């Protein structure tokens with residue numbers, strides 16, 4: 001028996017990285033999955049590899065009409081939308097003083113307005129169906145500060161705010177809204193902003209060893225699977241009492257600092 005048997009999940013930004021991982025895991029746990037992305041060919045390939053319980057659609061999360069079409073397509077294909085994973089986002093690594101207004105607004109449109117419109121778009125079908133689960137993919141940049149991410153972080157802190165307000169408004173309709181705050185994602189999201197476009201495949205693994213040491217044989221992709229597993233828990237009925245929460249998946253990165261000068265065992 002799958003943990004999402006009988007459920008229909010709409011996942012945004014599913015052409016690659018976290019979204020594709022979530023789609024594969026949800027399908028393996030019995031869900032019918034609708035994969036949305038602006039990268040139409042690529043998301044089609046991911047859906048085709050999953051099989052006939054997966055459908056790919058062109059979805060631009062910035063556009064209300066695009067959302068309406070996506071929810072209609074999901075309903076036509078599988079009868080309802082029980083789960084929405086607001087995963088699509090864009091990154092900018094740039095200092096605060098050098099960030100252009102149009103770049104700031106571009107991030108707000110995709111990362112913050114996009115999930116907002118998504119919640120609006122699925123509301124009716126979830127309410128009429130007796131409830132649902134919405135999982136917003138935030139980031140540890142929505143929990144702590146870091147240089148170079150002022151625009152990105154503002155959208156992710158904003159998404160946590162949306163999560164909390166939405167959970168209060170929608171709880172009476174049995175719609176749960178939670179945030180996953182991962183450190184790990186697709187490492188290539190960052191590499192395009194760094195000198196020489198370095199291969200960062202191992203970066204999440206390295207960054208998170210500061211608090212919780214990774215097993216010696218950990219694969220780079222294992223952190224991404226942890227993120228997908230948290231999304232699975234929040235999407236499933238196993239988390240029926242969870243709403244409005246922030247669920248960090250960061251191997252302790254945001255918990256605090258280890259102070260070397262204090263004697264410890």
Ligand SMILES: NC(=O)c1ccc[n+]([C@@H]2O[C@H](COP(=O)([O-])OP(=O)(O)OC[C@H]3O[C@@H](n4cnc5c(N)ncnc54)[C@H](O)[C@@H]3O)[C@@H](O)[C@H]2O)c1
Pocket residue numbers: 012013014015016017018019036037038039059060061062086087088089090110137138139140182183184185186187188189190
């Ligand atoms: N990469 C990281 O290190 C990292 C860390 C923490 C959190 N996250 C978060 O994880 C989530 C997934 O990111 P990822 O790491 O898989 O990166 P990614 O770049 O591989 O995936 C993002 C996806 O969103 C899609 N997308 C972009 N704009 C869109 C739009 N307007 N409409 C629809 N789709 C759009 C892209 O085409 C892409 O497929 C994001 O919310 C991101 O902020 C990433």
